[in-house]
Amino acid sequence: MQYDNKKYAEHLSGMVQFPTVSTVNADDLPLEAFFGLHKYLEEAYPLVHKTLTKEVMGKAGLVYHWKGTGKSGKLPVLVCAHQDVVPEGDHSKWKYPPFSGHIDEEGMLWGRGCGDCKCTMMAELEAVEALIADGFVPDFDIYMAFGYNEEIMGGPGAACQIISDEFKARGLRFGLVLDEGGGIMNMNGSKVAMIFASEKGYADHEFWVEDGGGHAAMPPEHNALGKLGHAMYILEENPMEPKLTPPVIQMFKSQAAITPSPMKELFADPEGNWEQLKAICAGNKMLNTYIRTTTTPTMAQGSAQANILPEKASIVTNSRLLPGETLEDLEAHFKAVLPEYVHFRLLKGHNPPAVSSTDTPAYRLLERLAKEMHGEDVHVMPALVFGGTDSRYYCDLSDSVYRYVGGANSGKGGGAHAVNECLDTTTLASFVEFFVRVFQDYATAE
Numbered sequence: 049m050q051y052d053n054k055k056y057a058e059h060l061s062g063m064v065q066f067p068t069v070s071t072v073n074a075d076d077l078p079l080e081a082f083f084g085l086h087k088y089l090e091e092a093y094p095l096v097h098k099t100l101t102k103e104v105m106g107k108a109g110l111v112y113h114w115k116g117t118g119k120s121g122k123l124p125v126l127v128c129a130h131q132d133v134v135p136e137g138d139h140s141k142w143k144y145p146p147f148s149g150h151i152d153e154e155g156m157l158w159g160r161g162c163g164d165c166k167c168t169m170m171a172e173l174e175a176v177e178a179l180i181a182d183g184f185v186p187d188f189d190i191y192m193a194f195g196y197n198e199e200i201m202g203g204p205g206a207a208c209q210i211i212s213d214e215f216k217a218r219g220l221r222f223g224l225v226l227d228e229g230g231g232i233m234n235m236n237g238s239k240v241a242m243i244f245a246s247e248k249g250y251a252d253h254e255f256w257v258e259d260g261g262g263h264a265a266m267p268p269e270h271n272a273l274g275k276l277g278h279a280m281y282i283l284e285e286n287p288m289e290p291k292l293t294p295p296v297i298q299m300f301k302s303q304a305a306i307t308p309s310p311m312k313e314l315f316a317d318p319e320g321n322w323e324q325l326k327a328i329c330a331g332n333k334m335l336n337t338y339i340r341t342t343t344t345p346t347m348a349q350g351s352a353q354a355n356i357l358p359e360k361a362s363i364v365t366n367s368r369l370l371p372g373e374t375l376e377d378l379e380a381h382f383k384a385v386l387p388e389y390v391h392f393r394l395l396k397g398h399n400p401p402a403v404s405s406t407d408t409p410a411y412r413l414l415e416r417l418a419k420e421m422h423g424e425d426v427h428v429m430p431a432l433v434f435g436g437t438d439s440r441y442y443c444d445l446s447d448s449v450y451r452y453v454g455g456a457n458s459g460k461g462g463g464a465h466a467v468n469e470c471l472d473t474t475t476l477a478s479f480v481e482f483f484v485r486v487f488q489d490y491a492t493a494e
């Protein structure tokens with residue numbers, strides 16, 4: 049198989065030039081940009097569009113199906129990515145216009161969505177295109193699904209809910225689901241393949257306090273906003289109890305192999321060292337997220353004018369739930385620690401999706417490919433992702449859902465969700481090769 053970085057970079061640049069920004073209000077979705085992207089994909093991937101069936105689901109979701117011979121007897125494979133991107137922010141702060149897809153002399157590609165995650169969509173499409181050109185026919189079915197509102201956490205009308213419901217109605221189950229997530233990266237000087245087998249749940253809540261209002265020149269000792277601020281401080285001071293959960297125990301144990309002392313010893317036996325580990329994690333923003341359900345206030349509203357006391361003050365919080373805990377647990381916690389005058393309601397949220405096993409033929413395939421492609425010294429590590437991905441909609445359709453794209457990260461680039469998002473195009477081939485090898489080897493994976 050010939051891999052062509054230059055072609056991949058050009059195609060990715062073409063994809064970035066469509067401003068497929070997802071919107072909280074579904075009616076505002078820039079359909080023209082999405083349909084423009086669809087048209088572009090038809091031109092860039094002619095064999096995919098000749099050989100696979102394509103369906104548009106929901107407003108702009110893309111589902112491709114490559115019917116295999118069925119000889120392997122294996123369940124179908126589903127590879128995912130999202131077409132949508134977050135808003136580009138302040139144009140004047142971008143080195144190159146955010147939807148230019150400009151590629152500089154060093155091979156860096158600039159533009160919103162190049163890394164998150166049009167490069168994944170590109171790699172999956174290139175892999176299928178290359179395999180068809182090579183005469184490959186899969187002995188199992190291959191599906192590709194590209195949603196359009198991942199960046200707003202789906203919400204009502206989530207593209208991948210629509211797609212997943214349709215898959216369910218057709219009686220589909222998958223032997224492997226791959227979505228955006230980990231790749232090969234450098235951690236403490238070691239090459240690590242981070243395979244995200246689990247993800248946290250998500251919740252936005254509105255909290256509010258109602259009060260008399262009135263003239264700000266004659267305030268009460270504590271008004272609605274003051275009381276609510278106090279309540280939020282109480283919430284911060286009383287987070288949910290830290291907990292060791294199976295996916296995190298597994299992650300810590302694996303991480304021990306690439307961690308220097310003294311954390312190495314603690315990670316190697318998290319249950320035995322729980323008291324010590326708990327104290328260390330609580331004091332570290334990053335580690336803390338692995339051992340508890342977090343809640344933090346992010347938006348606030350008082351009265352409409354500086355000299356008016358708020359009749360109602362409200363604050364929105366964002367929570368991330370540990371696998372094993374539920375929205376009910378979280379709300380019971382709010383009730384237990386907050387004063388009675390605070391009301392709350394769920395704006396949107398979902399429980400953590402099922403944790404995927406790492407004792408499956410599909411996981412072992414990813415493990416083997418990481419070592420074959422990137423060296424025997426690669427340390428393969430199952431991990432918990434604390435952001436959300438579209439893959440959660442498929443967790444009840446497969447025991448093997450991994451947020452993993454298998455390519456080598458050069459460490460250059462970044463800026464996802466910030467200005468100047470950029471990506472090193474010189475390593476794109478390794479992402480394409482990863483998907484090619486997955487499709488080639490899946491039928492015989494054990």
Ligand SMILES: [Zn+2]
Pocket residue numbers: 130164165198228
């Ligand atoms: Zn993403």
